[in-house]
Amino acid sequence: MGFFLETLIGGLMAGMLYSLVALGFVLIFKASGVFNFAQGAMVLFAALAMARFAEWIPAWLGLQGSYLGTAAAFVIAGAVMFVVAWLVERLVLRHLVNQEGATLLMATLGIAYVLEGVGASVFGDDIYRINVGMPKEPVFLFEGIFPGGLLINKEDFIAALIAAVLVGLLTLFFQKTTTGRALRAVADDHQAAQSIGIPLNRIWVIVWCVAGLVALVAGVIWGSKLGVQFSLSTVALRALPVVILGGLTSIPGAIIGGLIIGVGEKLSEVYLGPMIGGGIEIWFAYQLALVFLLFRPQGLFGEKIIDRV
């Protein structure tokens, strides 16, 4: 029982990160109908910016080893993602209003290449570590309930907590503020939103900013665990099944989809692995997504797909 719970919790924590990346997809898709292929590149770019500024800034300001330097690096990396959002709207989206989905998809592919290229040339293309002072040692919980307690990785735990807090804050922002309401309006109906005077351009900058912030948090967590390197931009591919599972238009779907896939991967690896061979983790999510595409293409929470006539 204790072992099962450990696996489950490990899965939930890994899943929280998938949720974060998937959330970036969903936000942009809802607000602008763009399937943003550059989400992974944004995670990489943000993580690179964070890793490098965390080196540079303390060196410039003489703040080595202080949390202040790390905090400043985070703020500046956030500002960089804001500039990215603004440029994307200015240089790309604005010129592609009312274009086909396929055109927009290609445009985001282009954005991905630009981000990867610019990221490598500005920030370098080595493997960098992000050290935000996450504790690495494991802890034992509930020793009174289970013999030996539950072994939990503290870093994973904190990461999941941060992700959960971020999701909570974003939900509040969407539900409670005027701008959040305008974002939801645009997601529901572009034309109506524009006709009541909601400026689409501004909304797009805001969602890309939020997606950039989410990418930054995901990038920092991932990067502090595994290091920042080019392969980080493929995490988006891992989040793809999550989006299919949860539905492209549903924020709760992205979160729950991420958790299901995180848990499913871990449980199947541990319990099915011995029977059908290991490595299930690698393909599990895609198989699950395939099943969903066959039987419930709108995902768990997505809107039913109805062809308009």
Place this chain on the structure above:
Amino acid sequence: MSRQIGEVILDLKQVSLSFGGVKALTDISFDVREHEIRAIIGPNGAGKSSMLNVINGVYRPQLGEIILRGQHFSKMNPYKAAKAGISRTFQNIALFKGMNVIDNLMTGRNLKIRSNLIQQAFWWGAARREELAHRAKVEEVIDFLEIQHIRKTPVGRLPYGLQKRVDLGRALAMEPSILLLDEPMAGMNVEEKQDMCRFILDVNDQFGTTIVLIEHDMAVVMDISDRVVVLDYGKKIGDGEPDAVRANPDVISAYLGASH
């Protein structure tokens, strides 16, 4: 009626609009005076909705001009139109389905909101006071339209007639000077139609709002509008006061020729 019809506020000059080979509007000119109720009628596919869409910039005409309070535009865009005080409803209701009635109406206040994102995010004093003031305005609209009982209902769950009323409410929450209504009474029963008629007349009378209205129900149109434009196959075939339009032979033959 106490209201006084004023000067021309909106003037359309030789507007033509086509979609590929389909000519939706051909060389249409007409004007709208301040405080009047101006109806656009015509058979199905005549180009009525296209005309409204040109006025608020959802469609961009290939030719022609829109003159709004003396300012010339070759095309509008919906955001500019909203800023200039034009609000509208849609033929196929375009409410924000996931939100409740209050939130839908609150979106109509968007242009009037001054607090910035940061203030909103932290729910700072100014943002909060502002939200409450707008909320009060929205409650006024809710009272006006007699929809207190559904304030918190997600609009997707409301019956069609009430959705139409909420759609009008969202437009009114903008406190427009010109209101464009695309078939506000379509699909309603007699009682709902009477209510809607009363609301339209009250808006016009109490707030002095200029109204451009598309409607199929002839009795209603002749009853509430000051002047009527008649379109058929994208061309204007009549324009004037209800009685004159009713007697116009082109209009009569268009309506007799049409299959309804």
